[in-house]
Amino acid sequence: MNQVPFITVEGPIGVGKTTLATALSTHFNYHLLKEIVDENPFLGKFYENIDEWSFQTEMFFLCNRYKQLKDIKDRYILNDMPVVADYHIFKNLIFASKSLEAPEYKKYEQIYHILTDDMPRPNIIIYLRASLDTLLKRIEKRGREIEKNISPLYLEQLSIDYDLKMQAFEKQHPDIPILHLDGDQLDFVHNKNDLQYIIDMVTTSIQTRSTKA
Numbered sequence: 046m047n048q049v050p051f052i053t054v055e056g057p058i059g060v061g062k063t064t065l066a067t068a069l070s071t072h073f074n075y076h077l078l079k080e081i082v083d084e085n086p087f088l089g090k091f092y093e094n095i096d097e098w099s100f101q102t103e104m105f106f107l108c109n110r111y112k113q114l115k116d117i118k119d120r121y122i123l124n125d126m127p128v129v130a131d132y133h134i135f136k137n138l139i140f141a142s143k144s145l146e147a148p149e150y151k152k153y154e155q156i157y158h159i160l161t162d163d164m165p166r167p168n169i170i171i172y173l174r175a176s177l178d179t180l181l182k183r184i185e186k187r188g189r190e191i192e193k194n195i196s197p198l199y200l201e202q203l204s205i206d207y208d209l210k211m212q213a214f215e216k217q218h219p220d221i222p223i224l225h226l227d228g229d230q231l232d233f234v235h236n237k238n239d240l241q242y243i244i245d246m247v248t249t250s251i252q253t254r255s256t257k258a
């Protein structure tokens with residue numbers, strides 16, 4: 046496993062991944078790996094008609110993230126420069142497993158592993174959860190036009206899928222610390238003490254990893 050800190054913040058749409066990853070990047074002076082969203086030309090159509098646009102949407106996210114991971118591997122990880130990201134590549138499987146029909150998902154999964162199995166993986170994961178009501182309010186506050194069509198049911202199911210994925214991930218990777226945070230209780234945007242609480246947790250995790258290395 047790579048020794049240099051590679052931290053990721055994960056969780057359902059609108060939970061605060063990009064906000065927290067950006068704050069951590071600034072605090073620790075780590076390179077920030079931010080996922081692209083608005084550049085995905087299919088996402089707006091996806092929310093209007095998932096069946097029609099899911100394959101192109103998922104493939105666009107996969108190809109873009111593959112290129113991002115390849116770049117940070119070459120430019121940062123292999124040069125022992127830490128990174129903090131607002132996504133884990135496994136999110137592609139969470140979304141695609143629901144949006145693609147089984148035969149297409151089988152093909153997608155094969156392509157996913159071909160592209161990403163030799164890419165760097167985060168060695169500290171921050172898992173943010175929040176209630177459906179909080180997620181919906183934050184998505185509305187963020188105000189992306191294309192996300193106005195996100196159905197509460199889609200978001201609720203996504204949250205369940207994230208929980209199931211994280212439970213499975215913890216069993217499969219006991220060596221990778223997962224910091225579970227309650228996004229309903231922690232306001233790291235408006236409350237400095239809440240942000241400092243998270244920073245202290247992450248600092249401890251980084252130090253623990255370096256002593257084990």
Ligand SMILES: Nc1ncnc2c1ncn2[C@@H]1O[C@H](COP(=O)(O)OP(=O)(O)O)[C@@H](O)[C@H]1O
Pocket residue numbers: 056057058059060061062063064065131183184186187228231232233234235
């Ligand atoms: N803990 C929080 N408390 C209050 N507002 C938050 C919190 N986290 C995020 N937000 C706000 O919610 C919106 C979505 O945050 P964002 O970081 O874009 O979520 P994600 O990257 O998970 O989709 C933004 O407007 C952000 O300012």
Ligand SMILES: Nc1nc2c(ncn2[C@H]2C[C@H](O)[C@@H](COP(=O)(O)O)O2)c(=O)[nH]1
Pocket residue numbers: 056057058059060062080082088091102103106136137140141144192
């Ligand atoms: N169908 C997919 N949609 C995805 C994927 N990754 C992100 N997204 C969407 C969800 C949000 O509308 C927006 C930003 O996502 P966040 O998780 O950062 O809130 O993009 C994906 O792999 N498939």
